Amino acid sequence: MDVEFHYYQTYLIAIKAGFEPKEAKIIAYSAQYLDDNDISFKIEKDSQYFYENYISQTSNIFKSKETWLKLNPVFHFIPGDPLCISASRRDGRMHHLNCTPDSPNANEIMDSALESENLYRIGIAAHGYADTWAHQNFIGFFEDFNSVNGFIPSVMPNLGHADFLNRPDYACATWVDERLLEPKIDNSQRFLQAASHLFYKLAQYKNPQYSASLLKEKELKLIGDLSVVMSKNDEDNRDQDKRIEAYMVLGVKETYDKYVWFEEAISEDVRFFKDRNSVNHFLDFNIFPDVLSWKNRQTYKTSHWYLFQEAIKAQQKSAWEILERNTFHKLDMELLKLAQIF
Numbered sequence: 001m002d003v004e005f006h007y008y009q010t011y012l013i014a015i016k017a018g019f020e021p022k023e024a025k026i027i028a029y030s031a032q033y034l035d036d037n038d039i040s041f042k043i044e045k046d047s048q049y050f051y052e053n054y055i056s057q058t059s060n061i062f063k064s065k066e067t068w069l070k071l072n073p074v075f076h077f078i079p080g081d082p083l084c085i086s087a088s089r090r091d092g093r094m095h096h097l098n099c100t101p102d103s104p105n106a107n108e109i110m111d112s113a114l115e116s117e118n119l120y121r122i123g124i125a126a127h128g129y130a131d132t133w134a135h136q137n138f139i140g141f142f143e144d145f146n147s148v149n150g151f152i153p154s155v156m157p158n159l160g161h162a163d164f165l166n167r168p169d170y171a172c173a174t175w176v177d178e179r180l181l182e183p184k185i186d187n188s189q190r191f192l193q194a195a196s197h198l199f200y201k202l203a204q205y206k207n208p209q210y211s212a213s214l215l216k217e218k219e220l221k222l223i224g225d226l227s228v229v230m231s232k233n234d235e236d237n238r239d240q241d242k243r244i245e246a247y248m249v250l251g252v253k254e255t256y257d258k259y260v261w262f263e264e265a266i267s268e269d270v271r272f273f274k275d276r277n278s279v280n281h282f283l284d285f286n287i288f289p290d291v292l293s294w295k296n297r298q299t300y301k302t303s304h305w306y307l308f309q310e311a312i313k314a315q316q317k318s319a320w321e322i323l324e325r326n327t328f329h330k331l332d333m334e335l336l337k338l339a340q341i342f
Helices: 003-016 021-036 065-075 104-116 119-134 151-155 187-206 212-229 240-250 260-265 279-283 304-326 333-340
Strands: 174-176 184-186 266-269 291-294
Touching: 003 021, 003 119, 003 187, 003 212, 003 240, 021 119, 021 260, 021 304, 065 119, 065 304, 065 333, 104 119, 104 187, 104 304, 119 187, 119 304, 184 187, 187 212, 212 240, 260 266, 260 304
Parallel strands: none
Antiparallel strands: 174 184, 266 291
């Protein structure tokens, strides 16, 4: 999934679940910023105010196996149920790291975030929970389980859904996953299922007094509105901007800007190009790094950016413990060694 679901649809889902707009913005922004938090910043490096964030996404295929294992199964490809019917493959293969929708691990990770009552963690967990529908039948690691035949797949790393490019993340695309017994995929149906399940999670947390009939009424209205917006097949995601306009009409108050939280909290002394929009971080190489400082040393710990980063660290720790207890002990020896280092 991309910004369309993780920010705009998640914002609407949170509103319909009973959150105030300010709360919904934090949940939705956190859900999307998880994908955009891909640079490790060192702020006020030589002072008592030094802080370094923890990335939650990367496009750098040269990162270590340890880094990939620490990111993807926790935040983007939560390991599910290898026996899930929708995971049935033509070759009969199964894998303990295979991502499947609404899995026990995904539910436990989501529920743990809700129990924390931390809106940033709730948004972060909502990202991974929803992605179990979009990323189903892929492993967030280098594994030929992900691979398909063809020229483009032959030059792509067998990491996640790279062989299928961005097709699984497009809200209204239809495509074919020839690995599966049921190969025809309709993303809009997957996304609507994710929206429905996420709505129930958030609504039951925010308003536990809601009756089953009231929850169903609200869920049907939400899914009806989303279905209208997503009614047209869009193979290449060309109509996404039009759908975003429709989400704004339905109740999203602000468009997404991935730099807002960063700019509110941090000052940049730019030495060449801005680190945060430079391609240098792809190779973890920067000859002229920016000098970063807090805009307000007294209040930075109350900034959205700082609170999000602390939530990332807390969520990574919590989710890792759940996966270690439920899944990682089932892996083969090489992956088990990687899992045990954290």
